[in-house]
Amino acid sequence: MGTGPYGKFSHTLLTAVIMMSDNPLNNAAxxxxxxxxxxxxxxxxxxxxxxxxxxxxxxxxxxxxxxxIGEEVLQPEREKEVLxxxxxxxxxxxxxxxxxxxxxxxxxxxxxFQYAWKNNQQDK
Numbered sequence: 001m002g003t004g005p006y007g008k009f010s011h012t013l014l015t016a017v018i019m020m021s022d023n024p025l026n027n028a029a030x031x032x033x034x035x036x037x038x039x040x041x042x043x044x045x046x047x048x049x050x051x052x053x054x055x056x057x058x059x060x061x062x063x064x065x066x067x068x069i070g071e072e073v074l075q076p077e078r079e080k081e082v083l084x085x086x087x088x089x090x091x092x093x094x095x096x097x098x099x100x101x102x103x104x105x106x107x108x109x110x111x112x113f114q115y116a117w118k119n120n121q122q123d124k
Contacts, residue, residue, distance in 0.1 A: 052106070056113055063114035067121060073114045079107050 066073060086103045090096035 055106070056110065059110045059114050060117050063117045064121075066114070067118055073111060073118060079111075082107060 063073065065071075083100065083103055086099055087096050090099050
């Protein structure tokens with residue numbers, strides 16, 4: 001009777017899903033929703049880049065202080081503290097894992113930025 005191996009209901013559901021995906025109005029709505037989410041990410045990226053520039057300004061000031069007081073750029077205990085502070089705000093293990101990778105990169109780039117700034121100051 002054309003009901004398929006899982007009965008008439010599954011055939012009807014499958015047909016509805018196929019029809020929905022082929023429906024141009026439904027597709028347009030999905031693309032519009034995708035565009036809205038992308039715009040939200042673009043706005044967040046602008047905020048993040050501004051905040052990261054401010055973070056680098058702080059790192060530059062910290063590097064200047066470290067140079068004056070004779071401290072090394074690399075301070076593993078402080079880097080661990082920063083990472084722990086960030087990971088305490090993750091609301092899931094998946095996000096915690098992603099944040100850890102992102103922040104390890106931010107910390108490394110900040111450290112490299114401090115080294116570059118310090119070397120630039122010593123060359124003057």
